Amino acid sequence: MQTQQLSLFPYLEPETAPRPPDFIPIYEPWLGKREEQYVLDAVRSGWISSLGKYVTRFEQQFAAFCGVSHAVSVSNGTTALHLALHALGIGPGDEVIIPSLTFIASANAVSYTGATPVFADVDPATWCVDPADVARLITPRTRALMPVHLYGHPAPMDALNHLAERHNLLVVEDAAEAHGAEWQGRRVGGLGRIAAFSFYANKTITTGEGGMLTTDDASLAARCRMLRDHAMPPEKRYWHDEIGFNYRMTNLQAALGVAQMERIEEFIQRKRQIVRWYCQGLADIPGIALPVEAQGCTNIYWMFSVLINHPFPLGRDQLILALRGQGIDSRPFFHPMDTLPPYRTAVPRPVSLALSRAGLNLPSSPSLTAEQVRHICAVIRAIAQPAGVAQPALSPIPNPQSLPAL
Numbered sequence: 001m002q003t004q005q006l007s008l009f010p011y012l013e014p015e016t017a018p019r020p021p022d023f024i025p026i027y028e029p030w031l032g033k034r035e036e037q038y039v040l041d042a043v044r045s046g047w048i049s050s051l052g053k054y055v056t057r058f059e060q061q062f063a064a065f066c067g068v069s070h071a072v073s074v075s076n077g078t079t080a081l082h083l084a085l086h087a088l089g090i091g092p093g094d095e096v097i098i099p100s101l102t103f104i105a106s107a108n109a110v111s112y113t114g115a116t117p118v119f120a121d122v123d124p125a126t127w128c129v130d131p132a133d134v135a136r137l138i139t140p141r142t143r144a145l146m147p148v149h150l151y152g153h154p155a156p157m158d159a160l161n162h163l164a165e166r167h168n169l170l171v172v173e174d175a176a177e178a179h180g181a182e183w184q185g186r187r188v189g190g191l192g193r194i195a196a197f198s199f200y201a202n203k204t205i206t207t208g209e210g211g212m213l214t215t216d217d218a219s220l221a222a223r224c225r226m227l228r229d230h231a232m233p234p235e236k237r238y239w240h241d242e243i244g245f246n247y248r249m250t251n252l253q254a255a256l257g258v259a260q261m262e263r264i265e266e267f268i269q270r271k272r273q274i275v276r277w278y279c280q281g282l283a284d285i286p287g288i289a290l291p292v293e294a295q296g297c298t299n300i301y302w303m304f305s306v307l308i309n310h311p312f313p314l315g316r317d318q319l320i321l322a323l324r325g326q327g328i329d330s331r332p333f334f335h336p337m338d339t340l341p342p343y344r345t346a347v348p349r350p351v352s353l354a355l356s357r358a359g360l361n362l363p364s365s366p367s368l369t370a371e372q373v374r375h376i377c378a379v380i381r382a383i384a385q386p387a388g389v390a391q392p393a394l395s396p397i398p399n400p401q402s403l404p405a406l
Contacts, residue, residue: 024372026329027202027303028365030267035259042255050229052251054258061261062197062212065180066189070221072213073249073257074228077176077198080211081109083247084172084194085144087223090115094143098174099129099155100336100352102148106174107337115143119338121349125292127151127305127359131159133349138163144170149178149188151361152204152302153293157183157191164192172196176211179204180268182298189214194224199253204267204302204366205260207253268300270366275301277370278362281377285384287312303361305333312384316360319383326379333359 042054055073063071074080090096092114098106100119110117120133127150134145145164147155155173164171171192175181179197181188189195194217197203199210215221226233231244260267279290289307293299308316316332323330336352338345362376 023327024329024363024368024376025365026331026361026363028367029201029206030263030365030367031256032259032263034262035256038255038259039252042251045251047251049250050248052254054251054254055249058207058249058254058257058261059212061258063214065261065264066187066195066214068190068214069216070214070218072215072221072224072228073254074211074213074247075249076209077196077200077211078105078109079228079245079247080176080196080198080213081105081146081172081174082112083224083227083245084196084213085109085113085115086245087220087227088144088170088172088193090143090170093141095139095141096144096146096172097129097134097137097142098146098337099148099150100338100349101127101334101355102150102174102337103176103334104337104340104342105176106146106148107343110146111342116141117337117343118142119336119343119345119349119352121351122150122355123156124351124355126153126156126294126297127355128153128155129160130351131156131163134160135163138167138169142167142169144172146172146174147192148174148176149181151291151305152178152181152300153291154178154181154183154188154191154297154299156294157188161192175214177203177302178300179302180264180298181300184296190216193217194220199257199260204271204300205257205264207249207257207260210249210253210257267366271301271364274364274366274368274373275304277373278304278377281374282306282380285312285381287384288380301364303331303364305359305361307355307358308360309358314383316358319360319380322383323376323379328376328379329363331361332356333361 059071059073090113094115095118096110096115097118099122101122107117118137121130123130129147173192173195175188175195176198178188194215197212199207227244228247231240231242291305320330333356336348336356337343338348
């Protein structure tokens, strides 16, 4: 069974597997001299654990970027979610509504608290949680809503916050994939009671591993800081009134984060430029649906994601293999949470299931060049072209400034 899985999804091969020199990975961090300089400075300072100037600096930068008063750095995005829920008092007997179509970390973080994740379906256009389905799932046990800004598109926060106010619920944003995305002119990270971000190596900015909580609630931020350090209050060393966690970020990671934050606007604009190249190169291919950007939203397109359906000549999984044969990496969408063994339900959410079967993530690194994107699009067009029919030549990719805004 494992061999079959590896042959179908070759991205599971170990990183030591040989790659051709022109291989285009699904994602690569964009690192430069500044990152090297700051990390080396942290090493030379001797402050390599969770104390040091870069931790504070990174938190301040990220809070300002999200337009909130407080940011609390942590060891990764999953611990950010868990810490947020725990600090809010979510626990056994509670229910937290999350989208079915998300990465398993969202569901696991709820389970870590002893609460129960409840899965809502998603919108077929934006792929984010559907407020109408959320409303149907609210019960007396519901304590919180956890919308996910999937693949960089913001969730419908106005409708979700309205539901939360009506039913006295907490809103925890899972913004792991959406650094810089905007809902009605406001950046994600400040649209609920608290938000969680990830800085894994394939995120828009990275610290290798790492995460961040953002909030305007000073007391909640203070509680998260205390809990992340074994619940040790800053005024009384080695005293612990409750069970806490070791969820701290290191100064080395934060040094990398500071350098990345100084380039984040460049990263966001570059990724939107790459989207324009993709949309021009893949336009009008039958069976390929391009991603959307809902009115009033800014999608940061963490992944450039498309849907593969009839009449495209290959199924999504077959296209993954065909692209891999041409040296192009890709990924399927997440499995719906309610189809996975730990969380399986009798009737999975239908929109999530359909999107999961059709969704494909194409290479999305901010370091992608126009020629690489053009090559990816040309390969997909060649696959889509019926046998014996001449393939029209692709026009050169224009200057991105000449393309219409998304």
